[in-house]
Amino acid sequence: MDAILLQILNGLDKGSAYALIALGLTLIFGTLGVVNFAHGALFMLGAFCAVTLNRLLSLGFVPEDASATSVGGFSFGAAKETPYVEHWFGESVGAAIIDWSVPLSILFAIPVMIGIGVIMERGLIKHFYKRPHADQILVTFGLAIVLQEIIKFYYGANPIPTPAPEAFRGSFDFGALVGFDPNTIIYPYWRLVYFAFAALIIGGVFAFLQFTTFGMVVRAGMADRETVGLLGINIDRRFTIMFGIAAAVAGLAGVMYTPINSPNYHMGMDFLVLSFVVVVVGGMGSLPGAVLAGFLLGILESFASMAAVLETLPGINQIVIYLVAIIILLTRPRGLMGRKGVMEE
Amino acid sequence: MLGLTKKDFALLLVVTALALFAPFILNPFPEGSGMAQFNAGYPDLMQRFAIFGIFAIGFNILFGLTGYLSFGHAAFLGVGSYAAIWMMKLLTDNILPAMLLSVVIAGLFSLVVGYISLRRSGIYFAILTLAFAQMSYALAYSVLTPITGGETGLQLKLNDPRILDAALAPGERANANLFGLDMTASHELYFGAWQFTFNAGYYIAAACLILAFYLSIRIFRSPFGMMLRAIKSNNTRMTYTGLNARPYALAAFVISGMYAGLAGGLMVAMDTQVGPERMFWTASGEVVLMTILGGAGTLIGPVLGSGVIKYMENIISKINGSILHEWFSWMPDGLEDALVTLIYPFVGKGWHLTLGIVFMLVVIFLPGGLVEGGQRIGRMFRRNGGASRAAKDIAEQRNPAE
Numbered sequence: 001m002d003a004i005l006l007q008i009l010n011g012l013d014k015g016s017a018y019a020l021i022a023l024g025l026t027l028i029f030g031t032l033g034v035v036n037f038a039h040g041a042l043f044m045l046g047a048f049c050a051v052t053l054n055r056l057l058s059l060g061f062v063p064e065d066a067s068a069t070s071v072g073g074f075s076f077g078a079a080k081e082t083p084y085v086e087h088w089f090g091e092s093v094g095a096a097i098i099d100w101s102v103p104l105s106i107l108f109a110i111p112v113m114i115g116i117g118v119i120m121e122r123g124l125i126k127h128f129y130k131r132p133h134a135d136q137i138l139v140t141f142g143l144a145i146v147l148q149e150i151i152k153f154y155y156g157a158n159p160i161p162t163p164a165p166e167a168f169r170g171s172f173d174f175g176a177l178v179g180f181d182p183n184t185i186i187y188p189y190w191r192l193v194y195f196a197f198a199a200l201i202i203g204g205v206f207a208f209l210q211f212t213t214f215g216m217v218v219r220a221g222m223a224d225r226e227t228v229g230l231l232g233i234n235i236d237r238r239f240t241i242m243f244g245i246a247a248a249v250a251g252l253a254g255v256m257y258t259p260i261n262s263p264n265y266h267m268g269m270d271f272l273v274l275s276f277v278v279v280v281v282g283g284m285g286s287l288p289g290a291v292l293a294g295f296l297l298g299i300l301e302s303f304a305s306m307a308a309v310l311e312t313l314p315g316i317n318q319i320v321i322y323l324v325a326i327i328i329l330l331t332r333p334r335g336l337m338g339r340k341g342v343m344e345e
Numbered sequence: 346m347l348g349l350t351k352k353d354f355a356l357l358l359v360v361t362a363l364a365l366f367a368p369f370i371l372n373p374f375p376e377g378s379g380m381a382q383f384n385a386g387y388p389d390l391m392q393r394f395a396i397f398g399i400f401a402i403g404f405n406i407l408f409g410l411t412g413y414l415s416f417g418h419a420a421f422l423g424v425g426s427y428a429a430i431w432m433m434k435l436l437t438d439n440i441l442p443a444m445l446l447s448v449v450i451a452g453l454f455s456l457v458v459g460y461i462s463l464r465r466s467g468i469y470f471a472i473l474t475l476a477f478a479q480m481s482y483a484l485a486y487s488v489l490t491p492i493t494g495g496e497t498g499l500q501l502k503l504n505d506p507r508i509l510d511a512a513l514a515p516g517e518r519a520n521a522n523l524f525g526l527d528m529t530a531s532h533e534l535y536f537g538a539w540q541f542t543f544n545a546g547y548y549i550a551a552a553c554l555i556l557a558f559y560l561s562i563r564i565f566r567s568p569f570g571m572m573l574r575a576i577k578s579n580n581t582r583m584t585y586t587g588l589n590a591r592p593y594a595l596a597a598f599v600i601s602g603m604y605a606g607l608a609g610g611l612m613v614a615m616d617t618q619v620g621p622e623r624m625f626w627t628a629s630g631e632v633v634l635m636t637i638l639g640g641a642g643t644l645i646g647p648v649l650g651s652g653v654i655k656y657m658e659n660i661i662s663k664i665n666g667s668i669l670h671e672w673f674s675w676m677p678d679g680l681e682d683a684l685v686t687l688i689y690p691f692v693g694k695g696w697h698l699t700l701g702i703v704f705m706l707v708v709i710f711l712p713g714g715l716v717e718g719g720q721r722i723g724r725m726f727r728r729n730g731g732a733s734r735a736a737k738d739i740a741e742q743r744n745p746a747e
Binding site for chain 1: 412414461464465467468469471472473475476477479480483484486487488489626627630633637690694695697698700701702704705708709712
């Protein structure tokens with residue numbers, strides 16, 4: 001029993017990332033009808049927002065300290081850089097700000113990612129609505145290459161460790177909390193934070209679509225774009241904003257993922273392929289389907305990597321997601337919760 | 346001639362001539378000059394031109410004609426490679442049986458994958474092929490290690506059985522050969538400052554390329570090719586006329602899988618080693634890039650596209666900061682530094698950035714690829730090339746398969 005719970009928990013963090021990326025992909029597909037192969041790159045850009053903010057906050061200067069020994073213009077000893085934030089806000093507050101740079105990046109990433117999303121939609125994707133899906137896949141695939149090469153140029157090819165705040169580093173005994181024997185389920189704090197964060201974002205997006213006028217119009221537009229347009233509503237502009245929001249969702253997924261996996265320039269591509277599989281399994285164009293399939297596949301992957309399973313079916317952890325996707329596509333072409341008439345020829 | 350129209354035969358002749366004289370054409374700059382780094386006439390690169398040309402021609406038969414976008418073609422190339430290296434390990438280091446087996450095995454594998462994947466179309470087909478390719482990659486990397494060598498891959502070894510070959514003399518290495526003709530054998534011709542290398546392996550790959558190109562012309566012009574175009578332009582209408590589209594699409598899929606297998610077999614013949622990374626999905630993406638860049642649905646496009654990409658990969662990635670400084674050294678210092686800083690991200694390690702940008706520009710402005718670009722330029726220089734006629738031509742090109 002505790003082993004099962006442990007695997008479910010282990011699957012949650014990857015599942016959360018899949019669900020968030022798949023949610024964004026589905027938002028874009030459902031509103032604009034565009035298959036966005038650059039969505040993994042948006043996830044990656046989000047992660048690098050966190051890296052950038054961390055670097056910005058750590059920017060420092062060498063204080064001109066009179067007490068430092070200075071011999072012939074060369075200073076020795078106290079040549080340690082002091083970050084500006086520590087200088088401005090005092091040492092303890094400054095250090096705390098740097099320590100909390102990853103959560104703070106959320107505030108930084110939201111406007112940046114919405115901006116990137118809107119520019120992407122207005123500048124490029126807009127011209128591809130009437131082109132075939134193959135063209136959309138290809139141009140966004142090209143864009144993904146360009147984005148990740150730009151990041152590679154400025155940040156290098158190596159993963160950049162970006163730690164979580166001190167308070168959330170390390171693990172705790174989750175099993176003891178819920179009544180199992182102690183030391184059976186040890187779980188890192190940050191993964192729990194990531195799951196809670198993902199749940200919050202997913203809930204937020206659904207609430208936004210369900211309970212606001214803006215969301216209502218967008219849902220109406222997803223159902224019948226033309227009629228909404230004929231009612232005198234500028235649906236294009238709302239869809240552009242939805243693209244920005246989808247980009248922000250992917251970006252935030254990336255920001256919070258940095259402490260789990262040090263970001264590198266090709267992390268987006270790694271997630272993209274799996275996220276597409278998730279979208280297809282969940283059902284093209286279905287938001288709940290994307291979220292459900294994301295968590296299900298994440299947990300399934302973690303079950304498949306149990307030692308007992310690997311003994312009977314070696315290598316299954318590597319292929320289980322693809323296997324499930326193939327079976328689902330062939331037996332339930334619309335995916336788990338796909339609607340009728342979406343992407344069917 | 347050879348069952349081709351005059352125009353197609355001329356095209357075949359051009360490709361044949363290009364392939365045969367490639368060692369001359371690709372080495373226009375004398376050795377030791379500053380421009381020598383742009384020479385592409387060395388065997389390793391020329392072999393890759395031919396091999397990826399074959400790969401892209403095969404992919405084009407599927408994507409260009411039927412419109413099915415496969416994102417998993419590298420799997421067939423990888424399977425072909427593994428088949429070939431096992432043949433060379435177990436049977437003989439003659440490349441002929443190895444290449445035959447690689448084509449057959451890749452064909453069988455693509456039959457299985459195609460039979461399942463072709464139940465769906467559009468993006469679902471792309472995801473299904475991608476899933477199969479990623480599964481093959483993951484399995485080759487982990488569980489199938491006894492067959493594939495896992496991460497290290499497979500190489501020819503001294504103690505391989507090779508039951509048809511005589512035992513190796515001590516100190517002798519097993520070399521890929523064709524009835525005794527060593528693949529690495531080269532003849533070098535010096536002509537003043539110029540050096541031209543004629544490599545046996547390259548000419549075998551080139552012969553395969555010409556054969557593959559000829560076959561693709563025949564397929565394009567056949568009633569079978571017409572059926573494939575019908576699948577692309579209107580699958581529903583084709584079904585309504587009482588034709589079952591799937592066997593045709595499956596045949597195209599298997600043919601393009603066999604082309605990929607041949608390319609994989611040739612890769613092993615030229616360089617006797619295999620690793621799972623050539624099945625990774627970015628490798629599948631690369632052949633898509635090549636085909637689109639050259640012009641999907643055109644005959645010459647894929648060959649052109651693979652040539653351009655492989656040339657860029659090898660030549661642009663060699664340019665570094667000091668070479669740039671050397672080029673612009675005649676400029677005033679400030680301007681020189683500014684230009685070098687501007688260009689630097691696009692060359693050397695950043696050549697993928699150039700590739701991505703070029704690819705995006707092609708998809709946006711030239712959906713027909715370089716071939717369409719060439720046609721547009723040709724039209725500009727033609728007499729009476731009025732705007733109305735250009736517009737009409739563009740309208741005709743909406744279907745690049747024609």
